[in-house]
Amino acid sequence: MLLRTTTSSIRPVDGHLAALAGERVFCSEFRYRRGTEVFGEGEETEYVYQIISGAVRTYKLLADGRRQINSFHLPGDMFGLENGATHRFTAEAVVETRVRITKRRSLLETMQQRESGASSFLGLVTRNLQHAENHMLLLGRKTALERVAAFLLELDERLGQPGILVLPMSRRDIADYLGLTLETVSRACSTLRDQKMLRFEGATQRQIVLLYRKGLAEYDA
Secondary structure: OOOEEOOOEEEOOOHHHHHOOOOEEEEEEEEEEEEEEOOOOOOOOEEEEEEEEEEEEEEEEOOOEEEEEEEOOOOOOOOOOOOEEEEEOOOOOOOHHHHHEEEEHHHHHHHHHOOOOHHHHHHHHHHHHHHHHHHHHHHHOOOOOHHHHHHHHHHHHHOOOOOOOOOOOOOOHHHHHOOOOOOHHHHHHHHHOOOEEEEOOOOOEEEEEEOOHHHHHHHHH
């Protein structure tokens, strides 16, 4: 279910959206409950989105029914700004998520009026390409341990290396992102725990303390 939390207005923004359009841009805020679709594959790319809180996954359903998650978007991230007329992926809220939404056409027009708009847009495109390349390399790794270690380090860096890494996504999500089975991801996490690379906090095992980042990085080498 989608809930509007504010009406459209000129609101201060930060992160990638501010870099593209300036400190103030015409936008609305919405809240999506866990599992709610933000947009579907093949829908028109009318809006651009920036996460305020929560997380969003973008994915494709393959011909055999499997789900391949392309990316996880976290607070401050932008998504939905594609070079085609329609979305190539479906986007869903992983947990309850607050999102800023702005018209794609309005954002592009604002960018054209700013001297730094073109370079900021190029920087965003470059980051997206780098993520796609890194994800391809990740899927090509030989072992589950390498993939899981790389994923944890990536998330840890994106969240600013917190004392406790809180995973918004489930292990099923992680498996569909890494191209592994749920059981394989669980075994890899248990192995890293037994090797004293990490420690779980709480009953859900979604809170993780990374005890030995250097050791995890050796798997990611």
